[in-house]
Amino acid sequence: MKRILFLLLVSMCFAGSSEAQLLSGKHVFSKADSxxxxxxxxxxxxxxxxxxxxxxxxxxxxxxxxxxxxxxxxxxxxxxxxxxxxxxxxxxxxxxxxxxxxxxxxxxxxxxxxxxxxxxxxxxxxxxxxxxxxxxxxxxxxxxxxxxxxxxxxxxxxxxxxxxxxxxxxxxxxxxxxxxxxxxxxxxxxxxxxxxxxxxxxxxxxxxxxxxxxxxxxxxxxxxxxxxxxxIGKYAHWADTYAGENGKLTLDYWSLKEDSTVARPHWDADVKPMLKSFEHWFGQYPFYEDGYKLVHAPFLGMEHQSAVAYGNKFKKGYLGRSYTGSTWGNQFDYITIHESGHEWFGNNITSKDIADMWIHEAFTSYSEVLFCESNYEKEAGSDYIISSRRALLNKSPIIGYYDVNTEGSSDMYYKGANMIHTIRQLINDDEKFRNLLRGLNKTYYHKTVTTREIESYISKVSGLKLDKFFDQYLRHAKIPVLEYKVVNGLLSYRWITDVKGFDMPVKVTVKDETYTLIYPTNDWKTIKTNIREDAFKADPNFYIGVKKVI
CATH class of the missing domain: 2.60.40.1730 (tricorn interacting facor f3 domain)
Structure with missing residues (x-):
């Protein structure tokens, strides 16, 4: 949950500030860090x-x-x-x-x-x-x-x-x-x-x-x-159960006594739908033996295993507003959903080094997308994740420095989630994608992992060649940019990337209102098209930049 001044970054991004930087400049680490x-x-x-x-x-x-x-x-x-x-x-x-x-x-x-x-x-x-x-x-x-x-x-x-x-x-x-x-x-x-x-x-x-x-x-x-x-406090306690994939899961709720009347209906609205969604997408709740608790905390929230910290003032969204800017984010309590999602990614699967904290935050941020999709519609999830891009900076990599207890850019949350959403488009089979997520939680059940292990697993199960894809999204600040031009019925296109040999397929409008998969590389390619230059666009479910070449 540990955001790095994220709300400040959002406001700077919305304001178009050219001064917004994170983890930029020279890094000096001490003996204490090592x-x-x-x-x-x-x-x-x-x-x-x-x-x-x-x-x-x-x-x-x-x-x-x-x-x-x-x-x-x-x-x-x-x-x-x-x-x-x-x-x-x-x-x-x-x-x-x-x-x-x-x-x-x-x-x-x-x-x-x-x-x-x-x-x-x-x-x-x-x-x-x-x-x-x-x-x-x-x-x-x-x-x-x-x-x-x-x-x-x-x-x-x-x-x-x-x-x-x-x-x-x-x-x-x-x-x-x-x-x-x-x-x-x-x-x-x-x-x-x-x-x-x-x-x-x-x-x-x-x-x-x-x-x-x-x-x-x-x-x-x-x-x-x-x-x-x-x-520690003056708490009220009530209990419930959930019929989950591994049998009866105990649910325990602890709110301040003075807030218990508002807490009960508020938590009831989200917890069981959340568990249903996440068990569907990720597999069984990882800690049946220890139960699930939601505990009122004197701070916003944290993924404390089997005792999730909650401090969102019993409001929908994030302190009363949608976190990503999508209206769908106002339909549920962000803290209940996000922090509970960490039970799978962060608590069940834990990064060995905090430099790889994107494993916790990217997948958990994507859990919000899947919750939207499970409880509303698939388009709701897409709108939620696409809306999050307005707050991304792409100023530094989302993997941090190893061996010095340093995490990467706060972009690890929604840049990471958009990366996962892009992988989903490349797989182009939601059941296969779901089995990949469930397989991660089964293969690495109660284990600590590295980025390389997660990369290898996703590549193997998806059947996709993703080494250059991961290098660009995880180890470089910038996202891939698709350069294009349309002249006399010919569409020319190429990738501009830090990683040489980047060759991710992407869906674009070769025909009006129809997305077609093309296969750009770092070299120019040309195909016939009937699309007007001003009507050309890429499928927004792919997280890329698009630039017209004059």
Whole structure:
């Protein structure tokens, strides 16, 4: 969900600003960036099996304290490893087999040394105890950190959002998307007059002598670090079920008590139609064991696995208006649909490196198109995705820099979605396209992936040669431009691209009001036509530029 000042970009684009730039200029990365983003032997030497995060939240002092147990399998022999925790949080001690381990810190990385070599294949554990005042988000979820606020009645309302910023901003972890814990127990202690919601299923609530209550939530599926979360407040709860592809899926809704009367009908309007649409297009909901929850949050939204954050003020569209500008975007709640779509792309299928975050955002943005199509008509989906292009900048690639925890351009959302829409046109078989999307979620079920793996899968299943196509759309800022001219009944055309040998077919009007597939390359080609030069156009379902040559 983490947009990069997207609304500002939209307004700049609508205004025709020539100053709109993103990720332009020279990039300088630091040792801290590498420690966070690079998979060194000190990180790959162990594979996380399980965490037990146990944290107490002192709301008045904006202070957290607690521990995290790391259970892991050694992937090689080693005696030293790295975990991550922001430097503003204090590591109190690290315990291993009943004794404290020595540790050192460099920026937000922590290094521990074991008393004897850990052997490959062995299963071990250590526990980190920590405390401190976590970073407070200035404008969540655009920037990361804790949110300490109050509801309209003056009750505390607390949560955290940390995509990109880092789970290690509030708990000790191996903070890299490539290694998901197979399961996690999340124990959060809060004042006992409040409720606390986290990912997974609630196992117990234990009242403490200090006026706090500990909520124990267990996640039985693999989960990426930034999705682990908490919500604290005065909540109302109601439950339902959905008859899905894998049987009965539990649905749990948590809104602030003061908003429950408006929340119930609003969420009811979208959640089951969303699940029906996404299970049709993507396959079964990926986390039946942990259920589906929609939780009222003190920020706009985030794809927290099995506990989706919602903060769209119970309005249709995006805070009351269509996100892409299409009128169809006013028919549903953008946050409910988009953030829930991440359960398939982002949570089920997770990019190993955040540089490949387009895998999360492009497919999830396209889920909005498919929701429109499922619930209204195919033309509604086309109008929705074509309308999104007015906000695209095409100033920098949508793949970021690898190994330094840096994502690409915000164009990854709707440029990526338009790229997928173009692939759909090239496949020209909606059932084959649907099976491709379902196949992705089945093949990479609960796995982390790279861009190359996704490219290879799509090319293989579609039967299309897409290497140059992906290079142009993913690794270059500009989209392909179809140059053309019509002279004396002859249509001449060619591609202008960064990638040499680009040869994507495209549908154009060779005859009046009829689209015909042509096969441009970087060299001029000519065919006969009866179309007038001023009437020539390309099928708008292909995301390309079109330029008349004089």
């Amino acid at each position: 420690l966070r983003g690079l998979l060194t032997p000190l990180r790959t030497c162990y594979d996380i099996n399980y965490y037990h995060l146990d944290v107490k939240v002192d709301i008045d002092q904006k202070f957290i304290s607690g521990s995290n147990e790391f259970r892991f399998t050694a992937t090689q022999n080693f005696s030293r490893l790295q975990f991550d925790l922001f430097s503003n949080l204090k590591v109190e001690k690290v315990m291993y087999n009943g004794a404290e381990l020595p540790f050192s810190r460099e920026f937000n990385a922590v290094f521990i040394t074991f008393p004897a070599e850990i052997k490959k294949g062995s299963k071990q554990s250590f526990t980190v105890f920590y405390s401190g005042n976590p970073v407070i988000a200035r404008n969540a979820p655009w920037d990361g950190g804790f949110i300490f606020t109050k509801d309209r009645s003056g009750n505390p309302w607390v949560s955290v959002a940390c995509q990109g910023f880092g789970a290690s901003s509030w708990w000790p972890t191996k903070d890299h998307q490539s290694d998901e814990a197979d399961s996690i127990l999340i124990s959060v202690s809060v004042p006992k007059n409040l409720q606390e919601i986290s990912n997974g299923r609630l196992r117990s609530i234990v009242e403490r002598a200090d006026g706090y209550a500990t909520y124990n939530w267990f996640v039985s599926n693999p989960i990426n670090n930034y999705n682990v979360t908490l919500y």
